[in-house]
Amino acid sequence: MSQDQSTILDSLSRHAPFDMLPPETLAVMAGEIERITARPGDILFREGEPLKGLYFVESGLLDIESANGDLISQRGPGDIMGERGLLRDGNALLGARVTETVNLLLIPPKRFLALLDDSPVFAEWFRPRPATAAEDSGAQSTGLTALQVSDLMVTSLFSCAPGDTVQSIAGTMRDKGISSLLVMDGKVLMGIVTVHDLTNKVLAEGLNGDIPVSQVMTPNPITISPDALGLDALMLLANHKFNHLPVAKGKRVVGMITRTDLIRQQATTASHIAADIVQCDSAEGMAKVMTRVPTLLTQLVSEGIKHQAITRRITNITDAITRRLLLLAEKKLGPPPVPYLWLACGSQGRQEQTGVSDQDNCLILDDAFQPEHDAYFARLAQFVSDGLNTCGFIYCPGDMMATNPRWRQPRKVWRNYFSGWINEPDTEAQMLASVMFDLRPISGEATLFDDLQREVLDQAKSNSIFVAHMISNSLKHTPPLSLFRGFALIRSGEHKNTIDLKHSGVVPVVDLGRVYSLQGGFEVANTRERLKAAADHGTISTSGAMDLIDAYDMIAETRLRHQAEQIRKDQKPDNFLPPTQLSELERNHLREAFMVIKTMQSALGRAS
Secondary structure: OOHHHHHHHHHHHOOOOHHHOOHHHHHHHHOOOEEEEEOOOOEEEOOOOEOOOEEEEEEEEEEEEOOOOOEEEEEOOOOEEOHHHHHHOOEOOOEEEEEEEEEEEEEOHHHHHHHHHHOHHHHHHHOOOOOOHHHHHOOOOOOOOOOEHHHHOEOOOOEEOOOOEHHHHHHHHHHHOOOEEEEEEOOEEEEEEEHHHHHHHHHOOOOOOOOEHHHOOEEOOOOEOOOOEHHHHHHHHHHHOOOEEEEEEOOEEEEEEEHHHHHHHHOOOHHHHHHHHHOOOOHHHHHHHHOOHHHHHHHHHHOOOOHHHHHHHHHHHHHHHHHHHHHHHHHHHOOOOOOEEEEEOHHHHHOOOOOOOEOOEEEEEOOOOOHHHHHHHHHHHHHHHHHHHHOOOEOOOOOOOOOOHHHEEEHHHHHHHHHHHHHOOOHHHHHHHHHHOOOEEEEEOOHHHHHHHHHHHHHHHOOHHHHHHHHHHHOOOOOOEOHHHOEOOOOOOOOOOOEEOHHHHHHHHHHHHHHHHHHHOOOOOOHHHHHHHHHHOOOOOHHHHHHHHHHHHHHHHHHHHHHHHHHHOOOOOOOEEOHHHOOHHHHHHHHHHHHHHHHHHHHHHHHO
């Protein structure tokens, strides 16, 4: 094996889903893969163009954009591009433009498709679909090949008796805002009647409203099991030209699924949502699009997608909203008086957003800024922040937003902020630094942050007192473990007898990753990437990093499953999990994950 093949093998084996493949498969792949370098401004592929293969990003940054140049999302180290197009017709669904010099691995299409056939775990990552009738039905790039009917059906059922009059059931449909009724004789399903039936079988035939429903219903309707796939339901509806399909478990009706439900499901992908956001001209319009995000989250969780892929997709949607709001703000206010850069911090900055997020953001302004310019940027910040709030990203309780003049300053002021926090690391400085070290540019003049980030990291890394304070700050969030390895539950209040999976589970790992990043001077903000970088550069041991990543994955995935289950029950998602909802095996795994975090915190505390 050549040296280049060896480095390719090493690069792939450290990233999902390639780390799921057997070593011998990776070794064969390494000889078929082409390594590519592209420069800023290069177009890797355009929307609609044939794809040369599956792209894996080793380093650098690319903008994913629509045919008219609208920025949809970004891709960086560890990301994969082109899979949706290859699974569809071989053509790119969006374009890719290089913004920072990138090194990529190009996997030939035939090899990618062969891997899907040969490795079920690899295929699961990409949610493959049959390349048969599903294409004609419009099911491509949806979750219909993975989701069950039980995940998609409506369980609030409305029914009538066979002897009810057409007029009465028409009134019921109007009052309930529904388009069909089950016709039941006690618990026995006799038929189904729809608005379509009332139009074609009653009005069109000139019949009056006194006739019984039994004369116009579809008798003995076809049903489907809740365990069937969404694709099965779609095919059944298409083959019989139905719009409504009762769901039955044995002889008991448990739900209803419609063609509209399935079409809506097809549109519930991160790329569809982001593309629709780009077309919106108001925050209210974006808020309507955002109502599809809870369904997206439950869909991705149901399909077994890794938590880092889910949170990245949700964050991409937030990024799309932010960029669109900034464009609308400039359209309303006119061009900015000086260049600016809008940045996100917190979970958006780390690309780790879930179904529960507030907003954390700031503005870095060009040093040509004058006091009279602030009125413009204050209005711009208010417009964007209000828009994000309308879309469900509530105002930051700590006022860490660009609407606060403190976080809307020229670059030179930001430099002084960071220098002050590093040189005089009091309690407030530790808190502010913890938030601001997760900054990620969203839109504007990126150069305002580039050199500043490197300068601050170098300054922080070389200040042992500041690093010691940051370590101390990172140990304040402790895992919820009691004596004898039980859980330390919240003992009172609204969330009594639960575990806070965010502040007691995810946040401690985020804090550790941030400290490792400072110690190593890494520019990445994502927690998993920070842990991987720490292992690669010897900041922590490889085994320690692997254990911590596994623990983080366990907690983060448990958190997302909890939120998805709440959404399915029409509850507001949160981070508070009663351990009693878990199996004993799941509780043991969760305890082990918390133990790993506690051990790593202890090791960091001893080393400081």
